[in-house]
Amino acid sequence: MTTMKIEDEIKQTAFKTEYHKAYINMLYTSNWLVQEQSNLFKPFGVTLPQYNVLRILRGQHPKPATVSLLIERMLDKTSNASRIVDKLEVKGLVTRKQCPNDRRTVDVLITDKGLALLKQMDDLDGGSKTGIRNLTEQETAELNRLLDKIRD
Amino acid sequence: MTTMKIEDEIKQTAFKTEYHKAYINMLYTSNWLVQEQSNLFKPFGVTLPQYNVLRILRGQHPKPATVSLLIERMLDKTSNASRIVDKLEVKGLVTRKQCPNDRRTVDVLITDKGLALLKQMDDLDGGSKTGIRNLTEQETAELNRLLDKIRD
DNA sequence: TGCAAATATATGTACATACATTTAATGTAC
DNA sequence: GTACATTAAATGTATGTACATATATTTGCA
The missing domain is CATH 1.10.287 (Helix Hairpins)
Incomplete structure (x- = not known):
């Protein structure tokens, strides 16, 4: 490009x-x-939001995560976690079952298939093929500082 | 916030x-x-993409713009200009009519109502209420440099 | 205890994005 | 001048975003 x-x-x-x-x-x-x-x-076969949810679930594994926790960790707070989990469930990458302690909440768990997929994708994300490149470490730190300052 | x-x-x-x-x-x-x-x-009553299209049309006014030109100038090249123009047309902010010279193309023109709306909104955009703030002019220039470098 | 408020998730709707396909008109090669 | 490729725009479909509303469950308090 x-x-x-x-x-x-x-x-x-x-x-x-x-x-x-x-x-x-x-x-x-x-x-x-x-x-x-x-x-x-x-x-x-996964979109970026779906990938991000899988990452959060791997971070919790083997513990499950509730939908609330997903929303809390997602970049886009107002996005619709339920429907993203829907798509992942159809693909067999996560399971969803009502939590026995609090039947309002749902335990979302990444499957072995999901973990295997993430493992395959690991070298792409944060690798040299994507993300912030071309900047020195110092420039990247400065970028972080500027971005935080914008939102102050 | x-x-x-x-x-x-x-x-x-x-x-x-x-x-x-x-x-x-x-x-x-x-x-x-x-x-x-x-x-x-x-x-x-307008979304951000709709606003951006109106801005491009004002830039052309009183000349019309084709849909191709809109796509070329839009931040998000893959977005669907036709359907954004649809919404603006329904609201009476633009008109659309087949171009006589090349009947494949469509002349999109901002209406007086559209111009009046933009005039109302002018002080919001680029004003102190939105956009990049908190940075000095020098920091902002540095941010631009870093962003361009990322995409190199 | 019983009932209202709060919480967790799901669903509905409008809009936008991403991308493939379709339709119509124009250009070009022969 | 007909056939084929190219271009402009619209349309179809899946996904996601933004926000309001619905449904079920739990909590808290009179």
Whole structure:
């Protein structure tokens, strides 16, 4: 993928301010990263949100997780964890059963098939093929600082 | 909105590397910005993608734009411009008519109602209520540099 | 005890994304 | 000038997001 400065990518002549440019640049780069990762994941038949839920479940394994816990850990708090778990259940990557202690809650558990799939995918995520590259460690730390500061 | 470091926000203990943390931080902050702007726009009855299309159309006005041009300028190239224009047409914010020269293409034109709506919204976007704040001009320029470098 | 409030999850609806396919119109090669 | 490829836009389908509402269960308190 040949990459250009953000002005060229969206064929816009100029931005009003450096702030406005950074805003567009943030959304654009975030989309870019998501799409890149999603392409890598396609052969494995799981979407990015589904992958993220599987990761959380592996973190809990062999303990189950409730849907509430999934929501709490998900990047996008308002997304619909129930329906993402639906898709994973159909694929046999997780199981879901009512918790005996509190029958309102549901125990979601990653299956062996799910664990095996994640193992296959491990080298993709965080590997050199995806994510933040091209930056030095110091630049990456600075990026983290700037992002945290934006949300202050 | 009280904001915390990214580790606390998604209740994760630690990240493997600074790069991994920056990746999550990018997606999280981008979502955060989008949601913030979308909340501001809600009272006006247009979504963020719809707003962005209206902005492009105003940039062309009084000339019309084709759907291809919209796609070219949109942040998310793979999104479905036709259907976003559908929604805007229903709301009377744009008109759509077949172009006489090339009957494959469609001239999309922002209406007076659309222009008036944008005028109302102008102070929100790029104003102090949304977008990149808290950063100095220099920090913002550095952020732009880092983002461009990621996509290199 | 009994009943209202709170909690956990699921469901409904509108919108958008991602991507494949379709339809119509234009361009091009022969 | 007909046949085939190309282009522009729309449509179909699966997924996800955002938000409101529904349903079941538990908790807490009068």
